[in-house]
Amino acid sequence: MTIKNVSIEYDAINSKNIFTNGDTINGRIIVEVSKQTEIKSLIFIAQGAARVCWSEHYGQYQHYVYWSKEKYYDVKHHILRKADGTEVLGKGRHVFPFSFDIPDRKLPSSFKSCIGKVVHKLKAELKQSGKFTEKAKVHFTFVSKADMDIPGLMEPQYACKDKTLQVFGSGTVAMDVRTKRMGYEQGEALQVTAEIENQSSRSVKPKFILYEKKSYFAQGRRKVCTHEILKEKIEAVASGGNETVTKVITIPRELPPSILNCSIIKLEYRLKIYLDIKCAKNPEIKLPIVVLPSFEDPDMKKPPASASFGFEAFENPNQPTWSITPQQQAAPQHMDPPPPYGAHAMYPSSTYPDKYESAM
Numbered sequence: 001m002t003i004k005n006v007s008i009e010y011d012a013i014n015s016k017n018i019f020t021n022g023d024t025i026n027g028r029i030i031v032e033v034s035k036q037t038e039i040k041s042l043i044f045i046a047q048g049a050a051r052v053c054w055s056e057h058y059g060q061y062q063h064y065v066y067w068s069k070e071k072y073y074d075v076k077h078h079i080l081r082k083a084d085g086t087e088v089l090g091k092g093r094h095v096f097p098f099s100f101d102i103p104d105r106k107l108p109s110s111f112k113s114c115i116g117k118v119v120h121k122l123k124a125e126l127k128q129s130g131k132f133t134e135k136a137k138v139h140f141t142f143v144s145k146a147d148m149d150i151p152g153l154m155e156p157q158y159a160c161k162d163k164t165l166q167v168f169g170s171g172t173v174a175m176d177v178r179t180k181r182m183g184y185e186q187g188e189a190l191q192v193t194a195e196i197e198n199q200s201s202r203s204v205k206p207k208f209i210l211y212e213k214k215s216y217f218a219q220g221r222r223k224v225c226t227h228e229i230l231k232e233k234i235e236a237v238a239s240g241g242n243e244t245v246t247k248v249i250t251i252p253r254e255l256p257p258s259i260l261n262c263s264i265i266k267l268e269y270r271l272k273i274y275l276d277i278k279c280a281k282n283p284e285i286k287l288p289i290v291v292l293p294s295f296e297d298p299d300m301k302k303p304p305a306s307a308s309f310g311f312e313a314f315e316n317p318n319q320p321t322w323s324i325t326p327q328q329q330a331a332p333q334h335m336d337p338p339p340p341y342g343a344h345a346m347y348p349s350s351t352y353p354d355k356y357e358s359a360m
Contacts (some may be wrong), residue, residue, distance in 0.1 A: 003034040006134040018141045019120075020295070022104035025140065029079065029096045029124040031089065038128065039087040042080040044098045045123040048072035048107060048142070052116035052216040052264050054223050068218035072107050075100065080331075097321040102142065108262035109144045109293075116216045116265045143257060146292040150260065153183040159285045168279035171200035171239075177273050177285050182221045186294040187253035192287075194273055195244045198237045202334060205276040208232040208247055210289070212255075215266040228271075229255065233276075257293040 010027030019025060027266050029044065054066040079096050100122070111118040120142040126134040148154075162174035176195040184190050190210075198204050209232075214225040229252065237243045249271075259267035269291055274284035 002034050002037040003126065004034050005136050006031050006124055006126050006136045008136045010122060010138065010140060016141075018143045019102055020143055020212040020293075021102060021107060021145050024310050025102065025122070027098055027100075030134070031094045031096070032127060033089050033091060034092070035091050037089050038260065039080055039089055040082060040127040040129050041078055041087075041125075042096065043077055043094075043125045043127075044077045044100075045125065046073065046121075048110075048118075048120045048205045049074075050108060050116065050118045050262050050265055052218050054115045054216065054218075056221075063199065066218040066221045066223075070262065070264050072210055073103050106147065106261050107144055108259050108265070109257055110139075110142045111259060111265060111267060113214060113225070113255065113298050115214075115225070118259070118262060118265060124147075126318040143293045144259075144261065146167055146185075146257075146325055147171065147261065150183070150290060153290060154181045156180055157287050159287060161283045161285050163227045163275075163277075163281075163283040165202060165277070165280055167199045169200055169202040169277075173198050173200050173204055173277070173283065175206070175273070175275060175283065175285065177287065179271070179287060182288055183275055184251050185291050185292045186251055186255055186257065188251050188294075190249045190251055190271070190289065191246060192249065192271065192273065193244065193246045196237050196241075197242050197277070198239060200277075202237055202277055202280070203236045203238050205236045206234050206245060207274055208249060209272040209274075210249060210251075211265075211270055211272055212270065215268070217264045217266075251289075251291060253294070255291055258290045260290070285287065342358045 007030045008027065009030070010025050013019065013023065025046075029042065049069060049071045051067070051069040053065065055063060055065045057063050077098070079098070102120075107120075108118045110120055119139060121137050121139045123135065123137040128134075157179045159179070160174070160176045162172055165170045174197045178193045180191060192208065194206055196204065196206060209228055210230050211226055211228045216225075217221045230249065232247055232249060234245050234247065252313070255269075255322055256267060258269060259265060269289040271289050272283045272284055272288045273287075
């Protein structure tokens with residue numbers, strides 16, 4: 001083999017190694033050859049896409065796979081191209097810089113689960129006449145800028161609920177719940193106020209749960225996965241008591257931001273407040289919570305995006321680089337049906353196991 005190695009790497013622009021809308025990614029494609037080699041083309045590719053896939057069983061023999069995909073951008077640039085294959089690389093290591101501007105429009109953040117993923121990646125393809133295409137790729141973590149146009153994002157929220165006890169008690173319980181707004185940044189404190197009126201014969205325990213809701217859509221079907229993130233409780237309100245309580249819940253800083261701008265994957269959060277009553281159905285209130293990205297890290301200062309897509313020579317030995325080992329030699333490309341996938345690596349990953357529910 002004359003092509004010893006093909007790899008692609010990029011420079012981080014902050015300590016978190018994340019990028020957002022309009023950022024410029026600088027990097028390089030590295031080609032190592034064992035002797036003088038003729039090259040047909042060397043292509044840089046940047047892609048952003050989402051995909052979902054899951055299966056459902058109906059009875060003993062019926063099995064259906066639901067899948068869908070969505071593409072956001074697919075940018076290609078020929079770094080080297082000779083139709084007659086006369087572009088020659090000498091023996092040794094060759095570095096080809098690139099610069100890519102992430103589209104400055106609404107794009108979903110990087111995401112992964114065993115059912116769906118949103119991937120942003122950089123690829124390199126080296127082609128030679130009559131030989132397999134050499135490929136390399138690397139993912140980068142994209143976090144979308146906060147969408148401040150979401151209706152009600154910064155407005156107060158209010159809901160109320162009451163319940164009449166019948167079988168194992170009597171009387172009524174009621175609660176009014178308020179939050180200052182719907183949108184909160186990662187690491188920010190969420191303050192919730194609950195007014196509880198217990199005119200029943202039982203004591204009630206107010207409890208608060210922040211949970212995530214992941215929804216996947218394909219071929220007219222929907223799969224919903226939920227998981228509790230944190231749970232808080234306060235002292236019980238005795239029979240005949242009225243109490244106003246305020247609870248401060250800190251949004252975990254590592255919690256991925258909400259994804260509301262993808263048609264096949266949605267990552268949402270809910271705040272559930274309920275009254276725990278023994279031997280009775282608990283009255284509950286659910287309020288939507290939008291988790292916004294926090295870019296307060298002082299290292300998050302971004303360089304100005306270049307005006308156009310281009311390739312310039314540059315070197316910065318002090319910048320950390322991110323790369324991945326090249327792919328194995330690829331056979332001639334053909335279209336395959338979408339395979340099931342449950343172990344794809346992507347960012348950011350959820351550390352919580354999923355609880356599944358299916359619905360139309």
